[in-house]
Amino acid sequence: MSQTQQTPLTYARITEDVVRMVDKPSKKWWALFLPTVALVGLGVTCFFYQVATGLGVAGYRHPVFWGVYITDFVFWVGIAHSGTLISAILYLFRARFRMSIYRIAEAMTVFAVLTAGLFPIIHLGRPWNFLWLIPYPNSRELWINFKSPLVWDVFAVSTYLTVSSVFFLVGMIPDIAAIRDKVKETPRKIIYSILSFGWKGSNKEWLHYTRAYLYFAALATPLVLSVHSVVSWDFAMGNVPGWHTTIFPPYFVAGAIFSGLAMVITLTVPIRKIFHLEDYITLDNYDGMAKLIIFTSCIVGYAYAAEFFMAWYSGSPYEWGQFVYRATGEYAPFYWTMVICNCFVPIVLWWESVRKNIKALFVISILINIGMWFERFNIIVISLSRDFEPGAWGIYKISFVEAGITIGSFAWFFMFFLLFVKTLPAVSIAEMKEILPVPKKGG
Amino acid sequence: MDQGVVGIYSYQDSVLSAVEKLKEAGYRNMRVFSPFPDHEIEAAVDLPESPVRFFTLFGGLLGATCGIGFTVLTSSAWPIAVSAKPIVSILPYMVIVFELTVLFGALSTFLGLIINSLIRQRTPVRLYDERFSDDKFGVAVICEKEKIGAVEAILNSTGAEEIKFDEA
Numbered sequence: 128m129s130q131t132q133q134t135p136l137t138y139a140r141i142t143e144d145v146v147r148m149v150d151k152p153s154k155k156w157w158a159l160f161l162p163t164v165a166l167v168g169l170g171v172t173c174f175f176y177q178v179a180t181g182l183g184v185a186g187y188r189h190p191v192f193w194g195v196y197i198t199d200f201v202f203w204v205g206i207a208h209s210g211t212l213i214s215a216i217l218y219l220f221r222a223r224f225r226m227s228i229y230r231i232a233e234a235m236t237v238f239a240v241l242t243a244g245l246f247p248i249i250h251l252g253r254p255w256n257f258l259w260l261i262p263y264p265n266s267r268e269l270w271i272n273f274k275s276p277l278v279w280d281v282f283a284v285s286t287y288l289t290v291s292s293v294f295f296l297v298g299m300i301p302d303i304a305a306i307r308d309k310v311k312e313t314p315r316k317i318i319y320s321i322l323s324f325g326w327k328g329s330n331k332e333w334l335h336y337t338r339a340y341l342y343f344a345a346l347a348t349p350l351v352l353s354v355h356s357v358v359s360w361d362f363a364m365g366n367v368p369g370w371h372t373t374i375f376p377p378y379f380v381a382g383a384i385f386s387g388l389a390m391v392i393t394l395t396v397p398i399r400k401i402f403h404l405e406d407y408i409t410l411d412n413y414d415g416m417a418k419l420i421i422f423t424s425c426i427v428g429y430a431y432a433a434e435f436f437m438a439w440y441s442g443s444p445y446e447w448g449q450f451v452y453r454a455t456g457e458y459a460p461f462y463w464t465m466v467i468c469n470c471f472v473p474i475v476l477w478w479e480s481v482r483k484n485i486k487a488l489f490v491i492s493i494l495i496n497i498g499m500w501f502e503r504f505n506i507i508v509i510s511l512s513r514d515f516e517p518g519a520w521g522i523y524k525i526s527f528v529e530a531g532i533t534i535g536s537f538a539w540f541f542m543f544f545l546l547f548v549k550t551l552p553a554v555s556i557a558e559m560k561e562i563l564p565v566p567k568k569g570g
Numbered sequence: 571m572d573q574g575v576v577g578i579y580s581y582q583d584s585v586l587s588a589v590e591k592l593k594e595a596g597y598r599n600m601r602v603f604s605p606f607p608d609h610e611i612e613a614a615v616d617l618p619e620s621p622v623r624f625f626t627l628f629g630g631l632l633g634a635t636c637g638i639g640f641t642v643l644t645s646s647a648w649p650i651a652v653s654a655k656p657i658v659s660i661l662p663y664m665v666i667v668f669e670l671t672v673l674f675g676a677l678s679t680f681l682g683l684i685i686n687s688l689i690r691q692r693t694p695v696r697l698y699d700e701r702f703s704d705d706k707f708g709v710a711v712i713c714e715k716e717k718i719g720a721v722e723a724i725l726n727s728t729g730a731e732e733i734k735f736d737e738a
Contacts, residue, residue, distance in 0.1 A: 138705035
């Protein structure tokens, strides 16, 4: 561990360390930030090329008209989930290991939903018509179809974005106030003063704040479960072999939390190193996350097995044919990548030495994210490429435009994240102080 | 004419004893500043339960009502049978009702927090010290000008390291 461990954590040191994080960006930060902006540019270029040329450049061929964009959408919504899990559900369970990582996880949630929300629009041939999904009075006096899972999705994802953004901003108010009181330069002081809503940390403010936080957590908990359930219904409500199953909501929610936790590890490992946060994000934090990964990996593994069993047990040749095709057909390498990354790789986390080995965790977390991306790809693309009618079967290949936009989406996500760690408190100052022993004169 | 006085402390138990003594002496209009939410301070000051919960409840109920009204009224306004379902299908509408309940509930909780915590509290700015967000606690009392001396004595006797006055 680093030299920072020699000085124990004190209230003053916590404030100082977090204020130092939002100081002037270093060359290293620019070296990370500028390439992400360039890659966002690549994604945007691909998008405009697609709009100008048509959806044909997206590799959509009969019968597969939901491809990488929908895969990316489900992937990013999934990534968003563990942020709320860590900030709301673990808050209600009073799990202390969440304290140092929850701000990063919440930021990840907000940026991942921002990224996810782009994909249904990118996926449209005429993206400017996305407004038709939103209910508003119009000259045709026609309203949207509230029985459609796609409309539920609009409500679920936009509610999730709003609520998680509010939760994120409210959580930061006391910490921004602490930064406001430390920074000297006038423009920054003004910005932080506005963002802190004039917070002073009096007992009355804390009283209302802690209650509001509790209610936010209580509202966000069922919301997070509902959002990925609704996303899974986009598929499960359709009568397509491989989609039409009741296991989807819990399977998707568990998968979302699984991939989101892996992404938290992927993001916190470099941040911890760069900003010397070893005293904040401790090995016990990683141990807790790794245990949750084991738990959700078991659920996901069980879901894979249950899907296969139900396909066989249903007696439906279409259903069984679909699953045999997944494991043995043209897409089999993708299927087995998913199984290995999501079911077998996390087995090593049963060993405590692996759970507390940062490098190993980093590699495992990336493998899990690769596996979870392929899980969505398998569900969406393989199911569509072989449904009921053999004459209508077809193969879908990812086009360079789709690859460019997918890479651009990762860059878009990391761009926001880099801006966040340099401008806002990435570690919760107030909550870190809360877990330190209270200073008492009487000892 | 009321005046404010604030004592700055490093130790939480000194703050608790100051709060107790001030309460015994009959001072109710006080604020305790801390860098983090402290349950012992909350219990010592003993404020009535926060009204934010009513904002959450009201927002949630309003959201649910809007969700039901919106879905039922719009589908009845132009009846088209979709997916072989009744014109008004309550079960699928529950998804919209649920999402709007959470959305309105969360937004009105936020409103409740802003109104109660940041607009209604009216702490004189000069009683605030920038160290309260860092590593110090503060006990501020607003009382009649004549009683300032007595409050100052209590703050001093409980170990305040520094005392400031609000001259306004």
